Structures are given as C-alpha cells and as structure tokens.
Amino acid sequence: MPKEKILIIDDDQLMREFLEEALNRLGYKIVTTSNGKEAINLLKNQSFDLILTDLKMEPIDGIEVLKKSQQICPETPVIIMTAYATIETAISTLKSGAVDYLIKPFTPETLEIAIKRALEKTRIKAENKFLRAELRSYMGPSDMIGNSKAMKELKKNLLKIATSNSTVLIRGETGVGKELVARAIHYNSPRKDKPFIKVNCAALSSSILESELFGHEKGAFTGAHERKLGRFELANGGSLLLDEISEIHIDLQPKLLRALQEKEIERVGGTETIPINVRIIATTNRNLEEAIEKGTFREDLFFRLNVITMHVPPLRERKEDIPELTEYFVKKFSNENGKHIEGISQEAMEALLEYDWPGNVRELQNIIERAVVLAENKKILELNDLGFLKSMGIKPFHRSSFTRGITLHEAEKKLILQTLEYCNGNKTKTAEMLGISVRTLRNKLHEYGFAQPKKKK
Numbered sequence: 001m002p003k004e005k006i007l008i009i010d011d012d013q014l015m016r017e018f019l020e021e022a023l024n025r026l027g028y029k030i031v032t033t034s035n036g037k038e039a040i041n042l043l044k045n046q047s048f049d050l051i052l053t054d055l056k057m058e059p060i061d062g063i064e065v066l067k068k069s070q071q072i073c074p075e076t077p078v079i080i081m082t083a084y085a086t087i088e089t090a091i092s093t094l095k096s097g098a099v100d101y102l103i104k105p106f107t108p109e110t111l112e113i114a115i116k117r118a119l120e121k122t123r124i125k126a127e128n129k130f131l132r133a134e135l136r137s138y139m140g141p142s143d144m145i146g147n148s149k150a151m152k153e154l155k156k157n158l159l160k161i162a163t164s165n166s167t168v169l170i171r172g173e174t175g176v177g178k179e180l181v182a183r184a185i186h187y188n189s190p191r192k193d194k195p196f197i198k199v200n201c202a203a204l205s206s207s208i209l210e211s212e213l214f215g216h217e218k219g220a221f222t223g224a225h226e227r228k229l230g231r232f233e234l235a236n237g238g239s240l241l242l243d244e245i246s247e248i249h250i251d252l253q254p255k256l257l258r259a260l261q262e263k264e265i266e267r268v269g270g271t272e273t274i275p276i277n278v279r280i281i282a283t284t285n286r287n288l289e290e291a292i293e294k295g296t297f298r299e300d301l302f303f304r305l306n307v308i309t310m311h312v313p314p315l316r317e318r319k320e321d322i323p324e325l326t327e328y329f330v331k332k333f334s335n336e337n338g339k340h341i342e343g344i345s346q347e348a349m350e351a352l353l354e355y356d357w358p359g360n361v362r363e364l365q366n367i368i369e370r371a372v373v374l375a376e377n378k379k380i381l382e383l384n385d386l387g388f389l390k391s392m393g394i395k396p397f398h399r400s401s402f403t404r405g406i407t408l409h410e411a412e413k414k415l416i417l418q419t420l421e422y423c424n425g426n427k428t429k430t431a432e433m434l435g436i437s438v439r440t441l442r443n444k445l446h447e448y449g450f451a452q453p454k455k456k457k
C-alpha cells in the first residue's frame with residue numbers, strides 16, 4: 001500500500017471531500033485545506049510527497065501556490081486541477097513547473113493514474129540525481145587529473161596514507177580538490193568496501209550537527225520521534241569525512257574529541273556507550289592555527305586530527321596541470337551534453353594559464369562546463385566562449401538563438417546561464433531579470449552542477 005502524503009488545496013468543499021475519500025481509499029495520507037495561504041504555511045512546516053491544487057482560488061491561486069512550493073520544497077511535484085481548461089492554461093501551468101494538470105470533472109481512476117505517474121516521475125528524478133552524484137563522486141587516484149610535480153607527489157603519498165588507519169587532515173584553499181583526495185584515500189584503503197560517509201560541518205547548526213554525528217534516542221528533544229543513528233555509526237568499518245572541520249562549534253568540539261580518543265560515542269539523549277571503528281578524514285580551507293589563537297578551535301582537537309596532514313596546493317601554484325584538467329573537463333562535459341567539442345584554442349589556453357584561479361579547480365571546471373553548454377556548432381572553444389575572461393565593461397547579450405528541436409529543459413538551462421553571464425554572475429540581478437526567486441535560481445544552478453563554494457568571511 002502506498003503511504004505517500006498528499007496536500008489537497010481546493011476552495012470547494014465537495015471537491016475536497018471527493019478527493020480525500022478517493023485518495024484515502026488508495027492508502028495515501030491526506031491533508032486538506034481550502035485556501036492557498038494555509039497551504040503555504042503547511043508546506044513550510046510539514047513535508048509532502050505531492051501537492052494537488054485547484055487553479056482558481058481567491059486570493060492566492062494555484063499558480064501562486066505552485067510558485068511558493070518551488071521555493072519551499074522544490075522537489076515536491078504539483079498537479080493543478082482546473083475546470084476552465086484551455087490549451088493556454090494547460091501550457092502555462094506546465095511551463096510554471098506543474099508535473100500535470102487535471103480537467104474537472106475527472107474520475108477517481110484518472111486521478112489515480114495522474115498521481116502515480118507524478119510520484120513515479122519524481123522518484124526517478126530523485127534516484128537519477130542520487131546516482132549521478134554517486135557516479136560523479138566515486139573517484140580513484142587515476143581520476144585525479146594532473147601530473148605536475150606537486151600532484152605526482154600528492155598521489156604517491158596518498159596511496160601510502162590510504163593503507164594506514166591514521167586520521168588525516170587535508171588542507172588547502174577552496175575548490176582545490178580536498179574532497180576528491182579524501183574519497184581517493186577511502187577507496188584505496190582496506191576499508192573501501194565499507195561506507196564512506198560525509199558530514200559538512202559548515203552546513204549544519206551546532207545542535208543538528210551533534211545529532212547528525214552522534215545520532216539521538218527517541219524523545220531526546222522535541223521532534224525526535226524516532227531513534228536515529230548518527231554518521232559515526234553509519235560509517236562503522238569505513239571512513240567518516242568531516243568536511244570543513246574548522247566550522248564545528250567550540251561547544252561540540254569536546255564531544256568530538258572524546259569520540260576520536262575513546263573510539264566510542266553516546267547518542268544524544270542516550271546512556272548506552274557505543275564502540276565505533278571509523279577512520280576520520282577531515283578537511284579545512286581555513287587556517288586552524290589562527291582559529292586556535294582566536295579561541296574558536298581547540299588545540300587538543302587539532303593535535304588529535306593532525307596526525308597526518310596533506311596539503312593540496314592551489315591551482316596557480318601548479319599551472320602545468322591546467323591544460324590536462326581543461327582537456328579532461330572539455331571531454332567530460334562534451335560527452336555529458338551530447339556535444340562534439342574537441343578542445344580549446346591556443347589563445348583561450350593562454351588566457352587560462354594567465355589567470356589566477358581564486359576558486360581553483362572548481363572554478364576552472366565551472367567555466368569549462370558553462371562554455372561547453374553554451375557552445376553551438378563548434379569544435380574548438382574560443383577565448384570569448386570563456387565568459388569570465390571577457391574584458392570588463394559592456395557585455396554583448398546575444399538574443400538567444402534557440403535552435404528548433406532543443407528541449408524546454410535545455411532552453412531553460414541555456415537562458416539561465418546566459419543571463420547569469422550577462423549579469424556578471426550576480427544572482428540577485430539574474431533572478432530579477434528572469435522573474436524567478438534567487439532560491440529557485442540557486443536550485444537550478446545546483447541542479448546543473450554549479451554548486452557555488454560557500455562565501456567565507
């Protein structure tokens with residue numbers, strides 16, 4: 001029996017009752033509301049697997065609910081119901097991002113099919129995203145591109161370090177490839193068939209991070225409805241990557257230190273001591289010595305982590321790697337996007353070698369991906385395809401030439417990237433120009449693989 005939770009929004013009571021009954025019978029969990037405003041509140045406070053909304057409602061209509069849902073829960077599919085079906089409304093609802101629309105009146109069978117199809121579509125999308133991320137993330141040292149002296153040395157050390165069980169601290173600027181190195185260590189270690197679990201210490205608040213790391217018992221705090229295993233336990237037998245370790249709150253550091261020293265943990269709200277067998281790999285792009293001086297990082301924790309240190313040098317210190325990395329990214333994104341780009345012009349390469357790369361390999365990767373995605377009918381990328389290197393000042397904003405036959409998704413991606421380029425990467429301006437929220441823009445960019453590194457003060 002399906003157990004998905006569906007939110008129904010319709011100002012017509014009879015319709016709500018019909019839907020609730022039909023869907024209850026199919027085993028779905030149902031929450032109903034008669035207006036858009038309450039629906040938005042519900043979306044903020046609960047999670048739903050699907051939203052079924054009427055189109056014409058006052059004062060907030062179905063499209064508005066759809067738009068809000070895309071900001072609050074972009075993964076949740078929305079089906080719009082309408083009694084006033086015209087081709088135009090159908091097209092505009094689909095364009096706004098609804099997965100489907102239903103023309104009233106409809107039978108319970110039609111409803112069932114539409115809902116199943118929408119849930120299936122979303123499930124496949126989520127699965128694809130996961131698999132793609134997994135595929136992208138699995139990397140051995142041979143996938144670490146670069147044959148500069150520094151990289152050769154790093155790869156050689158990596159293989160030695162991988163076989164040991166020691167804690168490793170990987171240091172280096174943002175985007176240099178620290179996570180890549182961490183993965184390569186795990187997948188070349190005797191623990192490679194056990195889990196590799198990552199926790200981003202910067203992304204979570206201190207209390208959430210605590211329960212992510214150590215887990216919690218049922219009832220440990222409001223909202224702890226079930227026992228939850230922490231990442232230490234999930235990583236048992238394998239490796240735990242503590243990403244951006246400098247960001248871990250000082251109050252949480254003693255507990256982490258204890259876990260590393262004693263090799264045992266206690267879940268939040270629990271009394272049982274659980275032994276753990278986990279290899280710790282930590283990364284940082286901040287200067288931990290400075291953090292110690294400032295009092296935001298404990299010295300004893302630093303010593304405990306700093307058993308083996310690996311330093312991944314910035315790209316500007318190993319510019320010999322740029323041609324090889326560029327070739328690799330051109331091929332990779334060309335394949336992924338069904339393009340036939342073979343390389344870049346000499347002039348463009350000179351510009352890449354000239355540049356300082358504050359965002360390191362990630363920045364290079366993003367620039368090449370964007371250039372490949374935007375390139376039309378060419379085999380060689382030219383200097384002016386590498387948007388970022390164009391001289392300052394006025395940028396030509398070509399009327400987008402959308403070739404017939406490209407999908408709506410491709411056209412959207414292209415338009416977003418072109419506008420972003422036109423706005424010099426300014427997301428607020430870009431979102432404004434496109435008439436979407438910054439959050440939607442971020443989500444889209446994330447979806448295209450342009451996860452921007454966090455800005456740090």
Ligand SMILES: Nc1ncnc2c1ncn2[C@@H]1O[C@H](COP(=O)(O)OP(=O)(O)OP(=O)(O)O)[C@@H](O)[C@H]1O
Pocket residue numbers: 143144145146172173174175176177178179180181283284285361362365453454
């Ligand atoms: N040597 C390399 N070969 C191929 N791809 C690389 C290399 N170095 C980095 N990358 C790619 O660049 C991107 C950034 O790398 P990674 O996430 O490992 O950086 P990081 O040092 O962890 O950055 P941050 O400090 O911002 O977290 C990733 O997509 C990664 O696959």
Ligand SMILES: [Mg+2]
Pocket residue numbers: 178179243283
């Ligand atoms: Mg990282």
